[in-house]
Amino acid sequence: MSDTSLQINIETIGETIVVTPNGDIDLSKSTELRAKLQPLLSQQPEKLIVDLKAVPYMDSSGLATLIEALQITRQQGKTFVLCDLSEGVQSIIALSRLDAIFDIVSSRDEALAN
Amino acid sequence: MQKDTPNQYTEFTIDFPTSPTWFKSIRMLIVAACTQCGFTDRVAGQVAMAVDEALCNIHRHGYQGEYGRATLTVKTTISPKSSIQIQIEDDAQQMDTELIKSRNLDDVRPGGIGVHLIQTVMDEALWTKREHGGMKLTMHKTITPETNQLHTETSTQ
Numbered sequence: 001m002s003d004t005s006l007q008i009n010i011e012t013i014g015e016t017i018v019v020t021p022n023g024d025i026d027l028s029k030s031t032e033l034r035a036k037l038q039p040l041l042s043q044q045p046e047k048l049i050v051d052l053k054a055v056p057y058m059d060s061s062g063l064a065t066l067i068e069a070l071q072i073t074r075q076q077g078k079t080f081v082l083c084d085l086s087e088g089v090q091s092i093i094a095l096s097r098l099d100a101i102f103d104i105v106s107s108r109d110e111a112l113a114n
Numbered sequence: 115m116q117k118d119t120p121n122q123y124t125e126f127t128i129d130f131p132t133s134p135t136w137f138k139s140i141r142m143l144i145v146a147a148c149t150q151c152g153f154t155d156r157v158a159g160q161v162a163m164a165v166d167e168a169l170c171n172i173h174r175h176g177y178q179g180e181y182g183r184a185t186l187t188v189k190t191t192i193s194p195k196s197s198i199q200i201q202i203e204d205d206a207q208q209m210d211t212e213l214i215k216s217r218n219l220d221d222v223r224p225g226g227i228g229v230h231l232i233q234t235v236m237d238e239a240l241w242t243k244r245e246h247g248g249m250k251l252t253m254h255k256t257i258t259p260e261t262n263q264l265h266t267e268t269s270t271q
């Protein structure tokens with residue numbers, strides 16, 4: 001069984017916040033990511049980056065959390081970027097046809113630079 | 115896990131609580147079964163995702179987040195083709211099978227894509243009502259020379 005908490009690192013770089021979850025984001029963990037993102041979204045940073053290099057698997061509840069964050073940042077006129085997607089996360093985003101909806105870049109450096 | 119010899123037929127059944135804390139273990143089990151019968155890691159991961167989405171739906175909609183149980187039966191064959199057949203039975207609230215369908219993905223909003231993922235990944239997914247209560251989902255996927263490549267291409271479209 002998997003019952004450990006999802007580790008989530010949060011880093012502020014100027015007007016940008018980088019969120020780096022570590023572990024699978026499934027039904028048992030997506031609420032933890034949502035709880036971490038909500039106060040960050042309330043701060044209305046210019047750019048919110050979610051670095052997914054350490055997320056080997058994400059289910060539709062994790063995707064729903066990211067879609068919520070995307071919609072909130074768009075309402076705020078801010079930028080929401082996903083970077084460094086693992087193969088498993090790339091797979092579910094593509095199968096859900098969300099690869100054209102999210103702003104996705106290959107690396108954290110690219111996300112910070114754009 | 116020791117790799118099976120060709121032509122081997124594998125079947126196992128597991129009964130478990132439909133608590134999300136169990137789902138990662140179930141995913142790992144499905145990946146092992148898929149790779150053993152010849153699926154690539156990528157396609158095996160997608161089949162595991164389909165099972166995961168089905169279990170999430172049973173937990174959230176069938177048992178409405180309360181304690182419940184499911185029985186997972188997996189059958190794999192290597193010859194004449196590599197294939198996996200998965201059956202998930204529960205004792206949860208019965209659903210109108212006409213209402214279990216993918217939604218319009220052009221409407222970008224959180225939630226409601228689990229059925230789409232299941233139907234996209236698997237060759238077939240059939241929900242039926244069990245005679246004495248609960249639901250049964252039967253899914254299968256067969257490997258063809260194109261199958262392993264298919265979802266790789268899908269991910270790059």
